[in-house]
Amino acid sequence: MVVLAKGELEQIALPSVQRGVAPPPPLAAVPEINLAAATAGDAEARSAAARAVARACEEHGFFKVTGHGVPAPLLARVEAAAAAFFALPQRDKERAAATVAPPAAAGSSFGYASKRIGAHGDLGWVEYLLLGVTAGAGAATAPVALAGAPMSASADAPPCCFREVLSEYIGAVRGLTCRVLELMAEGLGLGATPDVFTRLVLDGESDSMLRVNHYPPAPRPGLTGFGAHTDPQIVSVLRSNAAAGLEISLPDGTWAAVPSDRDSFFVNVGDAMQVLTNGRFRSVRHRVTVSSARPRVSLIFFGGPPPRERLAPLPGLVDREGGRRRYREFTWKEYKTSVYRTKLADNRLCYFETATATS
Numbered sequence: 001m002v003v004l005a006k007g008e009l010e011q012i013a014l015p016s017v018q019r020g021v022a023p024p025p026p027l028a029a030v031p032e033i034n035l036a037a038a039t040a041g042d043a044e045a046r047s048a049a050a051r052a053v054a055r056a057c058e059e060h061g062f063f064k065v066t067g068h069g070v071p072a073p074l075l076a077r078v079e080a081a082a083a084a085f086f087a088l089p090q091r092d093k094e095r096a097a098a099t100v101a102p103p104a105a106a107g108s109s110f111g112y113a114s115k116r117i118g119a120h121g122d123l124g125w126v127e128y129l130l131l132g133v134t135a136g137a138g139a140a141t142a143p144v145a146l147a148g149a150p151m152s153a154s155a156d157a158p159p160c161c162f163r164e165v166l167s168e169y170i171g172a173v174r175g176l177t178c179r180v181l182e183l184m185a186e187g188l189g190l191g192a193t194p195d196v197f198t199r200l201v202l203d204g205e206s207d208s209m210l211r212v213n214h215y216p217p218a219p220r221p222g223l224t225g226f227g228a229h230t231d232p233q234i235v236s237v238l239r240s241n242a243a244a245g246l247e248i249s250l251p252d253g254t255w256a257a258v259p260s261d262r263d264s265f266f267v268n269v270g271d272a273m274q275v276l277t278n279g280r281f282r283s284v285r286h287r288v289t290v291s292s293a294r295p296r297v298s299l300i301f302f303g304g305p306p307p308r309e310r311l312a313p314l315p316g317l318v319d320r321e322g323g324r325r326r327y328r329e330f331t332w333k334e335y336k337t338s339v340y341r342t343k344l345a346d347n348r349l350c351y352f353e354t355a356t357a358t359s
């Protein structure tokens, strides 16, 4: 974790996104899944939703979730608590970060950081909190142990502190993540093992995380908030305030802006899911560009497997491709170690591809 002194913050030169004259166009048709309709009990609606989820994961690696059931007042409270935390004086934010538990693995960056993303020189117009979160024994709604979230967003905050609001939010978003993962399994034709993905996120040692990002108003348009990257985990579930900025890379390599929607969640397929599905689901490249005069606040839950978990393409999916296995087996710990050695924009999966994947 790197925390900069106030003077240093202003001195860092920040990259602008390379673009032509025009910003990327909005994503024409954002794939959308209404979870309430999908899980209301009608088997036909459910299997149609599962197929739509699989299609979105294959084509974009990305979709929007409506009808998610996470209460609007909870979303408003967590957004307000995050904004209050980032409005604290720099010194208080740094002090709060010192309460965060020691890094779980060498090179990891739990805690608070400003403008520096990772340890290899990536910069962005962003400050963030990165927290390790663990699941209680098996239940999606079990109380959440946060690896050291700051106790309070402000000195005058009521006893219901930032940590508790985040805890409640994580419980809700983990439940949502599991419902989405079950639909992914069903959409892949793995309905016989509906917990094939959820068991990884619900494991007591699951390496899941929450990142709370704050992008202050941009001093000039087109500033890189968070550079292009894929998320390493199985799946990421994102929610932001109404400030735009998220962009995804389309299969043809062009970029598209995702219209913000504070009432919905957005799901990214991560690298680990691309491996488990033998490349059928696409780990989506995405970035955040800051142009807006209003600050953007986003929260991303990253569903990760336990460090010891051996990841490899699921046998049922390999069989369907005539036994062609695109990735070799590796542990999540091994993958994370590799991620920490690389820059944000690097393709990390290429080190784990088999010879048949590239032939």
Ligand SMILES: O=C(O)CCC(=O)C(=O)O
Binding pocket: 211, 213, 226, 231, 238, 240, 246, 286, 287, 288, 298, 300
């Ligand atoms: O802040 C956002 O909207 C996305 C950030 C992101 O991609 C990440 O934290 O991995």
Ligand SMILES: [Fe+2]
Binding pocket: 229, 230, 231, 236, 286
């Ligand atoms: Fe990301």
